[in-house]
Amino acid sequence: xxxxxxSFRSKYRATMDHVVTGLAVLATALVVVPLIAIFxxxxxxxxxxxxxxxxxxxxVPEGESGGGMANAIxxxxxxxxxxxxxxxxxxxxxxxxxxEFGRGTRLANAVRFTAxxxxxxxxxxxxxxxxxxxxxxxxxxxxxxxxxALGIMMIPTVARTSEEMLxxxxxxxxxxxxxxxxxxxxxxxxITVRTASPGIITGCMLAFARVAGETAPLIxxxxxxxxxxxxxxxxxxxxxxxxxxxxxxPYEDQHRLAWAGALVLIVLIVLAVSLVRYxxxxxxxxxxx
Amino acid sequence: MGVGIEVTNLNAWYGTNxxxxxxxxxxxxxxxxxxxxxxxxxxxxxxxxxxxxxETNPIARVTGTVRIGDMDIYNxxxxxEIRRRVGMVFQRPNPFPTMSIYDNVASGLKLNxxxxxxxxxxxxxxxxxxxxxxxxxxxxxxxxxxxxxxGGQQQRLCIARALAVDPxxxxxxxxxxxxxxxxxxxxxxxxFQLKSQYTIVIVTHNxxxxxxxxxxxxxxxxxxxxxxxxxxxxFTNPSDKRTEDYITGRFG
Numbered sequence: 159x160x161x162x163x164x165s166f167r168s169k170y171r172a173t174m175d176h177v178v179t180g181l182a183v184l185a186t187a188l189v190v191v192p193l194i195a196i197f198x199x200x201x202x203x204x205x206x207x208x209x210x211x212x213x214x215x216x217x218v219p220e221g222e223s224g225g226g227m228a229n230a231i232x233x234x235x236x237x238x239x240x241x242x243x244x245x246x247x248x249x250x251x252x253x254x255x256x257x258e259f260g261r262g263t264r265l266a267n268a269v270r271f272t273a274x275x276x277x278x279x280x281x282x283x284x285x286x287x288x289x290x291x292x293x294x295x296x297x298x299x300x301x302x303x304x305x306x307a308l309g310i311m312m313i314p315t316v317a318r319t320s321e322e323m324l325x326x327x328x329x330x331x332x333x334x335x336x337x338x339x340x341x342x343x344x345x346x347x348x349i350t351v352r353t354a355s356p357g358i359i360t361g362c363m364l365a366f367a368r369v370a371g372e373t374a375p376l377i378x379x380x381x382x383x384x385x386x387x388x389x390x391x392x393x394x395x396x397x398x399x400x401x402x403x404x405x406x407x408p409y410e411d412q413h414r415l416a417w418a419g420a421l422v423l424i425v426l427i428v429l430a431v432s433l434v435r436y437x438x439x440x441x442x443x444x445x446x447x
Numbered sequence: 448m449g450v451g452i453e454v455t456n457l458n459a460w461y462g463t464n465x466x467x468x469x470x471x472x473x474x475x476x477x478x479x480x481x482x483x484x485x486x487x488x489x490x491x492x493x494x495x496x497x498x499x500x501x502e503t504n505p506i507a508r509v510t511g512t513v514r515i516g517d518m519d520i521y522n523x524x525x526x527x528e529i530r531r532r533v534g535m536v537f538q539r540p541n542p543f544p545t546m547s548i549y550d551n552v553a554s555g556l557k558l559n560x561x562x563x564x565x566x567x568x569x570x571x572x573x574x575x576x577x578x579x580x581x582x583x584x585x586x587x588x589x590x591x592x593x594x595x596x597x598g599g600q601q602q603r604l605c606i607a608r609a610l611a612v613d614p615x616x617x618x619x620x621x622x623x624x625x626x627x628x629x630x631x632x633x634x635x636x637x638x639f640q641l642k643s644q645y646t647i648v649i650v651t652h653n654x655x656x657x658x659x660x661x662x663x664x665x666x667x668x669x670x671x672x673x674x675x676x677x678x679x680x681x682f683t684n685p686s687d688k689r690t691e692d693y694i695t696g697r698f699g
Binding site for chain 2: 262328330331333334335336337338339340341344348349352353355
């Protein structure tokens with residue numbers, strides 16, 4: 159009797175083990191499959207239209223064939239550059255305040271709450287905010303306003319991930335720094351932030367990749383521009399905007415270019431993130447954790 | 448050279464918890480002084496008051512005077528200045544994980560603005576030799592992270608890091624309690640050598656360790672110092688009954 163019960167239990171345990179492992183594998187597959195499906199579909203639809211002209215030429219008037227998205231690729235670069243210049247320093251600064259200086263204060267709690275709410279604000283509302291803050295006073299659309307809209311969208315992600323990463327640094331590392339006679343700000347910047355930097359960089363990349371594909375905040379701000387421009391004070395084209403315009407247009411040629419644009423956008427984001435990872439991992443030492 | 452430490456009527460609190468009560472003692476220069484006592488008796492809090500680390504906790508408070516050499520540390524000086532003269536080694540080895548071995552040792556000087564590269568090399572080498580780690584790491588100084596070393600090596604790295612800023616006093620809060628016996632005996636040998644140059648205060652749970660390395664020993668119980676005397680006297684003929692009970696293993 160006892161042997162039967164034991165063997166039943168061990169069989170049950172083995173079965174449960176398989177079931178749970180299977181569920182985990184299934185969940186992993188469900189994460190990976192859509193990503194691969196989207197990428198393969200983009201390759202099928204868009205790869206044939208990606209050629210040198212696509213990167214070197216500007217769009218041609220509607221109805222004509224040929225042309226490329228040089229202005230949109232460079233425009234996205236300008237917009238993301240402005241956005242990163244705004245979003246990353248402010249975000250990291252806020253994260254440092256939340257984790258190191260303001261821990262437990264009412265201001266810090268208010269800032270954390272605001273960041274979480276800001277994270278949930280629809281992106282088109284960010285565009286409207288930048289519209290009323292910059293476009294209306296200036297009386298014209300501009301790359302700057304688009305960059306600001308995207309930059310503000312980056313702040314909460316960067317701030318909250320920076321905070322979490324800094325809180326993961328063990329307190330004994332902070333004490334070691336203070337014990338050496340470092341001033342508090344020195345210890346925070348040179349020791350705590352440095353120890354957390356791999357995680358902070360990941361947070362910045364997440365925020366960057368997220369806003370790189372945003373269309374809605376650019377509609378009222380960067381507006382789009384059929385010509386090549388790098389001037390932050392002029393309207394500027396962006397890949398997501400161009401894709402949106404082409405994909406909703408009537409011409410077959412434009413649809414093909416839209417597919418190509420989507421493919422290029424994804425590849426460029428992957429390249430940018432990989433490049434940052436490569437550059438920041440080169441200095442990592444053997445055995446560093 | 449080490450300097451003596453004079454503590455008068457030191458009281459410390461965590462919130463409303465009065466963790467140290469009226470501690471008065473003189474710690475001699477260039478000797479090792481051990482502090483023993485059961486967990487929670489206040490010995491760690493005591494050493495953390497000697498370099499003003501105690502007050503880095505926002506709910507902590509201290510009263511009384513501590514003179515280190517000619518400096519009244521709670522009235523004459525900034526915490527930053529004191530901590531450069533009073534080095535500290537913690538219970539768990541805590542090297543900076545993203546820094547190389549070299550940078551770990553040089554960090555105290557470099558981050559305080561010390562620029563001279565050649566003498567920095569010399570200081571790093573001397574500090575690692577003083578902490579008996581040089582031979583084990585000299586080939587990987589700049590290629591390996593401090594976190595890649597074994598626990599015992601990490602602790603000696605932390606000692607080298609503390610020595611590099613050239614302190615007069617070295618506080619050690621149970622420096623060997625997280626280490627294996629071989630590493631522990633290396634740390635003890637090290638304390639033996641270092642006390643000719645530094646005043647050492649070591650908190651320990653291990654009474655044999657106190658007996659091996661220290662000339663003076665203080666016994667703490669419930670936030671008070673019960674007895675402070677030569678190590679020999681404490682372990683052979685203590686004047687207080689509670690000290691005797693503790694060292695003979697009746698409690699703690």
